Amino acid sequence: MLFRMSADIGIDLGTATVLVFSKNKGIVLKEPSVVAIDKSEKGNDRVLKVGEEARQMIGRTPGNIVAIRPLRDGVISDYDITEKMLKYFINKACGKRRWIAPKVAICIPCEATAVERKAVEDAAKNAGAKRVELIEEPIAAAIGAGLDITKASGNMIIDIGGGTTDIAVISLGGMVVRQSIKVAGDEFDETIIKYIRKKHKVMIGERTAEELKIKIGCVFNADPEKTLEVRGRDLLNGLPTNIVVNAAEMQEALKEAVYTIAESTHSVLEKTPPELASDIAEKGIVMTGGGALLEGLDKLIEQYTNVPVYVAEDSISCVAYGTGKVLDYIFED
The missing domain is CATH 3.30.420.40 (ATPase, nucleotide binding domain)
Known part of the structure; x- marks a missing residue:
């Protein structure tokens, strides 16, 4: 059988x-x-779509359907x-x-x-x-x-996901020093939304903020000539409008969030035993996660910590x- x-x-x-x-x-x-739920029947939420199909519904659903x-x-x-x-x-x-x-x-x-x-x-x-x-x-x-984490040698990792940034020093298969902060990809998107609303008086959605982050997001020596046109809602008259945003504005919008990550990295290094810190200074810090792809973030952390920073392949x-x-x-x- x-x-x-x-x-x-x-x-x-x-x-x-x-x-x-x-x-x-x-x-x-x-x-x-992301999960799209039909809430038309009280107490009996029905799953409509999951994953990419549900993400396409964010901000575009009638009252009884919620993308969660x-x-x-x-x-x-x-x-x-x-x-x-x-x-x-x-x-x-x-x-x-x-x-x-x-x-x-x-x-x-x-x-x-x-x-x-x-x-x-x-x-x-x-x-x-x-x-x-x-x-x-x-x-x-x-x-x-x-990374070979099984040896008695220090390895430092910064994993920047959607909800959290996890920073850790690893040796002999375990974490010697670690810190998890709730500043990551989602926070980047929220700060972009707030910045565009404050500076341009235009409300944009999560997906537009993510597009700005991916296409022109930069946090170190941003090129003001690099621009992207996006659509949002004018807060003064309530009508749809187009605005042009440049990379220098993205650097300004993301400044506080990325410096929080840099400071947390510095804090973890300060708590690291001297021998392991010496290993890290020699090998460098490795960045993983989608947030690691934010242009210039590796250079910013390198400048802040004075330790080489590398973005992992297929982070x-x-x-x-x-x-x-x-x-x-x-x-x-």
Whole structure:
């Protein structure tokens, strides 16, 4: 008799994006952490769309349909919706017709509380996982970036996701010093929205702010000649309008948020034992996550800390790859 086995999977449960790594297949799914819910029947919310299709609905739905992001600051803010979202992603990654429930490794912020950890574990089990293991994001990011964290040598990682930035010094497979701050991709978008509203008297949405961040966002020696035209709502007359924004304005908008990350990095370095700090000064700091791609952020942190800073290859997928690489070890029994 043939048994259809179900592969072990690793999930990077991000505030903005969920990546799923399937054993022997690599990354099989990458979708926004968004769920569209129909609230027309009280007490019986119905899931309409999950992932990219739901993201397209943000800011464009009638009153009874709500596009929800059930994760905030790297942890669960809406348990029921997170469970439904996880069930959808697990089914999509493993296939609905499976005989054995998958074993799942999930990444969480390095300073998540016991309650937050339990919520993620329970949500995954209720979504169909046979067994759940949690991995701190800096550890997974470092492994995914190709760092050898098993030796008695200091490695420093900055993982900038959607909801949190996790900064850690790792040696002998464990975190010696760590800090998690709630300043990351979402905060970048919010500061851009506030800046455009204050300077141009125009209201823009989350997706437009993200477009500005990706296309002309810069935080170090920005080129004012680099511009992008975007559409928003004029706050004075309430009508749609077009404005041109340049990279220098983006640098000004993002200044406070990125300096918070730079200061936190400096703080972690200050708390690092001298021998490990010496290793880091020699090897440099590695940045992962989508936020690491913000132009000039590596140079800004390098100038602030006087330590070389490198952006990992395929930085967005590092956490997912790292989770996949440890599946054999955590589920070896």
